[in-house]
Amino acid sequence: MIIFVLVFSERKNYSFMTKIAIIVAGGKGERMHADIPKQFIEIQGKPILMHTLEAFRCYDASMQLIVVLPAAQVECWNKLCNKQNFRLPHRIVTGGQTRFESVRNGLQVLQAPALVAVHDGVRPLVSKETIARCFDAVAEKQAVIPVIDLVDSLRQITENGNQAVDRSAYKLVQTPQVFDAALLKKAYEQDFSALFTDDASVVEALGAKIYLVEGNRENIKITTGFDLALAEVLLKSRL
Numbered sequence: 224m225i226i227f228v229l230v231f232s233e234r235k236n237y238s239f240m241t242k243i244a245i246i247v248a249g250g251k252g253e254r255m256h257a258d259i260p261k262q263f264i265e266i267q268g269k270p271i272l273m274h275t276l277e278a279f280r281c282y283d284a285s286m287q288l289i290v291v292l293p294a295a296q297v298e299c300w301n302k303l304c305n306k307q308n309f310r311l312p313h314r315i316v317t318g319g320q321t322r323f324e325s326v327r328n329g330l331q332v333l334q335a336p337a338l339v340a341v342h343d344g345v346r347p348l349v350s351k352e353t354i355a356r357c358f359d360a361v362a363e364k365q366a367v368i369p370v371i372d373l374v375d376s377l378r379q380i381t382e383n384g385n386q387a388v389d390r391s392a393y394k395l396v397q398t399p400q401v402f403d404a405a406l407l408k409k410a411y412e413q414d415f416s417a418l419f420t421d422d423a424s425v426v427e428a429l430g431a432k433i434y435l436v437e438g439n440r441e442n443i444k445i446t447t448g449f450d451l452a453l454a455e456v457l458l459k460s461r462l
Contacts, residue, residue: 248344369438
């Protein structure tokens with residue numbers, strides 16, 4: 224009975240830890256052939272990045288927001304905020320040459336204990352429910368990422384050509400990826416590896432187990448002109 228009370232108390236305290244979101248926005252818009260960084264392209268009259276920040280504000284108005292931008296884009300962002308009268312509180316951190324460096328820079332300004340989400344600045348369609356599932360699970364699991372099922376057939380390229388594989392054995396990974404802040408900060412003390420394609424892969428390299436929760440299919444990463452057109456339709460349907 225005593226052990227049960229201690230464990231329950233610890234989990235309860237964990238669930239009330241500070242929630243922080245690091246929004247990484249370092250895109251250049253090259254694959255869209257755009258004149259401005261893709262996170263600054265407007266959808267429904269507002270830059271994509273602003274929609275993304277508002278998604279987290281919708282989930283929890285008290286959440287601390289950290290936006291990681293290339294140094295050359297900070298002035299442009301400030302001008303856009305003034306133009307749009309965008310007053311949602313957030314802190315700007317200068318990014319690095321790679322996403323790995325940018326996330327590490329963002330982590331340097333926060334203090335543990337906390338629960339921290341890392342999210343792509345060009346995923347404005349993440350649902351409140353997806354964010355909630357990640358934060359609800361991380362209080363127990365410490366490392367949680369949202370995923371969705373594959374719906375298309377999948378083939379693996381081999382030395383002899385290609386072959387069909389079981390798509391049920393694979394998942395598509397999204398963000399936000401949510402972690403205990405102390406664990407994530409420790410993981411980002413490692414040297415960079417080309418195998419680090421997201422935050423989960425960095426944490427996994429430390430030996431931690433990654434847990435999966437359900438994402439939302441419309442939570443696309445806007446990378447191409449097609450993605451932008453699709454996001455326009457999806458966002459309009461929400462209004």
